[in-house]
Amino acid sequence: MLAERQKQILKAIIEEYVVHAEPVGSRTISKRDDIGYSAATVRNEMADLEDLGFVEQPHTSAGRIPSQMGYRYYVDNLMGPQRLERTDLLQVRELFASQMDAVELTIQQTGSILSRLTNYTSIILGPEAIHNKLKHLQVIPLNERSAVAIVVSDNGHVDQRRFTVPDGVSLSSIEKLVNILNVKLSGVPLVRLKRNVYQELFAELDRHVEQYEFLLGVIDQMLLADTDDRIFTSGTTNILTQPEFTDVTQVKALMDLFEQTDTVTKLFATNNAGVQVRIGEENSIATVNNCSIVTASFSIDGRSLGTVGVLGPTRMDYNKVVSLMQVLTTDLSEHLRQLYK
Amino acid sequence: MLAERQKQILKAIIEEYVVHAEPVGSRTISKRDDIGYSAATVRNEMADLEDLGFVEQPHTSAGRIPSQMGYRYYVDNLMGPQRLERTDLLQVRELFASQMDAVELTIQQTGSILSRLTNYTSIILGPEAIHNKLKHLQVIPLNERSAVAIVVSDNGHVDQRRFTVPDGVSLSSIEKLVNILNVKLSGVPLVRLKRNVYQELFAELDRHVEQYEFLLGVIDQMLLADTDDRIFTSGTTNILTQPEFTDVTQVKALMDLFEQTDTVTKLFATNNAGVQVRIGEENSIATVNNCSIVTASFSIDGRSLGTVGVLGPTRMDYNKVVSLMQVLTTDLSEHLRQLYK
DNA sequence: TGTTAGCACTCAAAGATCATGAGTGCTAAT
DNA sequence: ATTAGCACTCATGATCTTTGAGTGCTAACA
Numbered sequence: 001m002l003a004e005r006q007k008q009i010l011k012a013i014i015e016e017y018v019v020h021a022e023p024v025g026s027r028t029i030s031k032r033d034d035i036g037y038s039a040a041t042v043r044n045e046m047a048d049l050e051d052l053g054f055v056e057q058p059h060t061s062a063g064r065i066p067s068q069m070g071y072r073y074y075v076d077n078l079m080g081p082q083r084l085e086r087t088d089l090l091q092v093r094e095l096f097a098s099q100m101d102a103v104e105l106t107i108q109q110t111g112s113i114l115s116r117l118t119n120y121t122s123i124i125l126g127p128e129a130i131h132n133k134l135k136h137l138q139v140i141p142l143n144e145r146s147a148v149a150i151v152v153s154d155n156g157h158v159d160q161r162r163f164t165v166p167d168g169v170s171l172s173s174i175e176k177l178v179n180i181l182n183v184k185l186s187g188v189p190l191v192r193l194k195r196n197v198y199q200e201l202f203a204e205l206d207r208h209v210e211q212y213e214f215l216l217g218v219i220d221q222m223l224l225a226d227t228d229d230r231i232f233t234s235g236t237t238n239i240l241t242q243p244e245f246t247d248v249t250q251v252k253a254l255m256d257l258f259e260q261t262d263t264v265t266k267l268f269a270t271n272n273a274g275v276q277v278r279i280g281e282e283n284s285i286a287t288v289n290n291c292s293i294v295t296a297s298f299s300i301d302g303r304s305l306g307t308v309g310v311l312g313p314t315r316m317d318y319n320k321v322v323s324l325m326q327v328l329t330t331d332l333s334e335h336l337r338q339l340y341k
Numbered sequence: 342m343l344a345e346r347q348k349q350i351l352k353a354i355i356e357e358y359v360v361h362a363e364p365v366g367s368r369t370i371s372k373r374d375d376i377g378y379s380a381a382t383v384r385n386e387m388a389d390l391e392d393l394g395f396v397e398q399p400h401t402s403a404g405r406i407p408s409q410m411g412y413r414y415y416v417d418n419l420m421g422p423q424r425l426e427r428t429d430l431l432q433v434r435e436l437f438a439s440q441m442d443a444v445e446l447t448i449q450q451t452g453s454i455l456s457r458l459t460n461y462t463s464i465i466l467g468p469e470a471i472h473n474k475l476k477h478l479q480v481i482p483l484n485e486r487s488a489v490a491i492v493v494s495d496n497g498h499v500d501q502r503r504f505t506v507p508d509g510v511s512l513s514s515i516e517k518l519v520n521i522l523n524v525k526l527s528g529v530p531l532v533r534l535k536r537n538v539y540q541e542l543f544a545e546l547d548r549h550v551e552q553y554e555f556l557l558g559v560i561d562q563m564l565l566a567d568t569d570d571r572i573f574t575s576g577t578t579n580i581l582t583q584p585e586f587t588d589v590t591q592v593k594a595l596m597d598l599f600e601q602t603d604t605v606t607k608l609f610a611t612n613n614a615g616v617q618v619r620i621g622e623e624n625s626i627a628t629v630n631n632c633s634i635v636t637a638s639f640s641i642d643g644r645s646l647g648t649v650g651v652l653g654p655t656r657m658d659y660n661k662v663v664s665l666m667q668v669l670t671t672d673l674s675e676h677l678r679q680l681y682k
Numbered sequence: 683t684g685t686t687a688g689c690a691c692t693c694a695a696a697g698a699t700c701a702t703g704a705g706t707g708c709t710a711a712t
Numbered sequence: 713a714t715t716a717g718c719a720c721t722c723a724t725g726a727t728c729t730t731t732g733a734g735t736g737c738t739a740a741c742a
Contacts, residue, residue, distance in 0.1 A: 158501040252581040
């Protein structure tokens with residue numbers, strides 16, 4: 001347990017370092033309005049804090065910088081429920097006040113505002129198609145040999161895929177198939193589609209329709225490809241303005257990371273309710289060991305829909321990011337609830 | 342007009358510099374197999390080439406680097422019709438041999454292979470929706486208040502947009518409207534849609550359907566938003582491996598550039614047939630004044646469909662890029678022709 | 683006359699040396 | 713318990729030196 005004065009000083013160190021990105025010395029701390037002690041006293045406390053592992057010294061004659069443990073303590077115990085700047089809050093409210101119909105658009109703009117207000121990179125994992133149910137299926141022929149299959153799910157998400165009609169399959173038989181599927185499968189979760197067909201409709205389809213497998217194959221591929229569309233990034237270049245990323249090779253590693261969908265999913269996925277902070281090496285992937293990731297999931301009626309995330313340097317304005325995320329996920333959940341209604 | 346030996350030496354300088362990215366000295370040139378002159382002779386010629394403006398000297402005791410004018414001369418006169426590496430050609434052929442139905446997918450993969458083979462960044466401006474014609478229009482209601490509008494064009498491109506049904510508009514009237522539009526407007530170029538409605542269908546719609554304007558508005562917005570979807574970038578981080586981009590601020594400027602759709606369009610758009618090379622300051626935008634851009638448009642029956650582009654440092658392997666682009670656009674055009682058939 | 687060997691000269695880049703000052707740890711006074 | 717004072721440390725930036733790749737010029741050569 002830290003003494004009150006130690007807490008004060010640790011808090012001050014972190015807040016200074018977050019702003020200036022340079023080791024902070026005892027004099028700097030001593031001069032702050034919220035600290036009433038001399039530099040010497042602060043120095044003593046700082047030495048203690050270092051022994052305890054909350055701060056580090058890059059070299060003997062430099063100031064202190066927070067350690068990962070220090071940040072962790074700050075996030076868990078010291079961080080006050082700071083108010084958001086009024087202008088920031090206003091922007092968020094304005095965003096959701098403007099009528100946005102498309103789920104995709106809402107999510108994209110949420111990401112955009114998040115990265116703009118924090119100056120970090122934001123990533124949003126959209127709703128998983130897994131939960132969606134079939135609303136409508138449609139096949140539109142383009143010419144004798146090719147057609148477009150369109151799957152609309154109950155949340156308004158639209159998937160499409162062009163395909164070539166194999167020889168020996170007539171357009172009319174496709175039409176018949178689509179009709180049957182629409183009637184029988186409306187409301188069925190997309191992931192169950194194929195199974196349902198084989199379990200319940202096998203006999204009927206076999207009797208009426210020739211070669212229905214290939215169309216099911218097309219639909220199946222659509223749903224598979226869909227997971228890629230779940231990731232929305234914004235403000236990718238923001239990290240480039242952070243002083244800790246002057247090294248181009250590191251930047252490249254990070255940029256490449258963003259393009260690997262599976263890694264991104266692994267990094268940002270969370271099923272916890274509430275805001276979660278992962279600091280430095282608490283992240284499993286080495287590339288982001290000098291980064292912190294703040295995530296929060298948004299949901300409707302307890303059902304998680306996706307995750308909002310911010311990636312920045314370990315020296316992050318946790319206070320601001322966390323409060324912003326709280327507001328944002330609450331508002332986003334509410335907004336989506338209205339849309340899905 | 343350059344003397345034969347001068348051409349030889351200029352060519353050698355450029356080819357060395359493209360590989361090693363460092364000023365090349367007379368001895369290096371002299372030791373090449375295709376040069377049979379001593380370093381001293383080469384030095385004399387280099388001095389002449391410098392006077393003529395084809396090469397530059399960073400400082401007195403350094404080797405020479407090609408000037409923009411030098412590159413230009415190389416591209417226009419010196420560059421031989423080099424064969425593509427067999428493995429590269431193989432990859433291209435393989436790409437198009439695999440059955441790809443979706444136009445979007447084809448284009449994306451073309452970009453991906455282009456950036457992989459060149460190690461530069463590739464950008465593709467997809468077919469402009471402008472030319473597309475309406476194939477099918479569909480509105481699928483999700484619940485009492487919202488619905489999805491889907492526009493399928495004759496090339497298989499699908500646009501979608503979710504919208505809220507205003508009060509006082511019934512679903513049945515929307516259905517009626519969609520039916521009329523489908524019958525009357527099939528085959529009409531998308532850009533003409535709205536005009537056609539007002540010119541030809543005004544009377545009929547006015548008689549049968551209440552409040553059709555809002556749906557037309559929805560469709561209009563879809564088509565507007567569509568221009569954004571035309572741009573496919575790939576290998577954005579490739580430029581980070583180039584030694585000329587160690588400066589993070591420059592990298593950021595470039596990255597930000599990629600996100601401005603209008604600038605990208607301006608930079609890469611070309612209606613010329615064939616491969617076009619823009620070197621350094623020949624590009625209108627300052628951010629890319631130390632870059633070169635190679636573009637080529639792909640087309641069907643002379644109608645231009647879009648542009649393939651590569652962005653790299655001025656020190657670019659023009660020979661390789663140009664030959665690759667030639668093959669790629671030819672094959673892509675052919676492939677699309679089969680798809681559109 | 684065109685080509686090449688030789689040599690003095692130039693200058694960026696990398697290493698070595700030095701001064702500066704921010705910041706510490708310790709001790710002694712308050 | 714707190715703080716003023718002081719000697720000590722060490723990264724940073726400035727200045728100087730060395731090194732070597734490369735040039736330009738001149739004179740010799742084919």
